[in-house]
Amino acid sequence: MKSVQFLLGVLLIAVSVVGSSGPVSAQADAPTGVTLDYFIATADYPNHILLEWETVSELNTQAFRIKRGTTPNLAAAAVVVPYVVAHPGSSLGYYYSEEDSTGLVDGTTYYYWIEDEELGHPGVWIAHPEYNPVVVWGFVCSVYDFDCNAVVNALDIAAAAQRWNCSLGDPCYDSRYDLNSDDRIDVIDIERDAAHWGCQYGDVCYG
Ligand SMILES: [Ca+2]
Numbered sequence: 001m002k003s004v005q006f007l008l009g010v011l012l013i014a015v016s017v018v019g020s021s022g023p024v025s026a027q028a029d030a031p032t033g034v035t036l037d038y039f040i041a042t043a044d045y046p047n048h049i050l051l052e053w054e055t056v057s058e059l060n061t062q063a064f065r066i067k068r069g070t071t072p073n074l075a076a077a078a079v080v081v082p083y084v085v086a087h088p089g090s091s092l093g094y095y096y097s098e099e100d101s102t103g104l105v106d107g108t109t110y111y112y113w114i115e116d117e118e119l120g121h122p123g124v125w126i127a128h129p130e131y132n133p134v135v136v137w138g139f140v141c142s143v144y145d146f147d148c149n150a151v152v153n154a155l156d157i158a159a160a161a162q163r164w165n166c167s168l169g170d171p172c173y174d175s176r177y178d179l180n181s182d183d184r185i186d187v188i189d190i191e192r193d194a195a196h197w198g199c200q201y202g203d204v205c206y207g
Pocket residue numbers: 144145146147148149150151152153155156
């Protein structure tokens with residue numbers, strides 16, 4: 001009995017030391033969050049972004065949710081996968097995969113975060129900011145692909161030709177077509193564009 005009392009005393013001291021070290025005393029049953037093995041995101045263009053994660057163990061895990069943002073700021077991210085039921089009691093962990101295709105916009109960089117909820121703590125989501133996969137979605141248009149349709153062809157040349165001899169300050173001037181940035185759209189720019197004729201997204205010459 002004495003040893004039990006001694007252990008209880010040590011435990012109380014330990015709890016009080018831990019509690020007094022932080023700005024807010026932690027509750028004894030405060031959720032601690034799941035331990036993740038990894039959380040990755042992979043673009044499967046043009047269908048979806050594949051989200052995969054695996055837990056090391058999840059004895060108290062109730063669910064997961066995924067947030068997505070367009071900046072590295074978690075506070076500005078929005079939930080895109082609201083609720084994935086976990087497998088509590090799995091001491092060996094578990095593999096999960098979800099697909100995100102919510103409003104994906106070509107040329108956008110997406111930042112993902114995962115959060116988990118523990119049994120007995122509904123609505124308390126625990127973030128894991130150390131896992132922050134980043135995906136560049138779609139293709140970024142080549143400067144030669146004026147209409148951004150993934151190929152440089154006659155339509156692009158024609159669009160530039162319509163601005164022939166337009167100079168900086170003219171209403172018809174558009175810097176996107178001024179490929180050599182000399183404030184004038186002329187034969188040099190059209191030649192540069194034509195040099196990428198037929199190049200498609202994925203080709204080295206697409207640019
Ligand atoms: Ca084009």
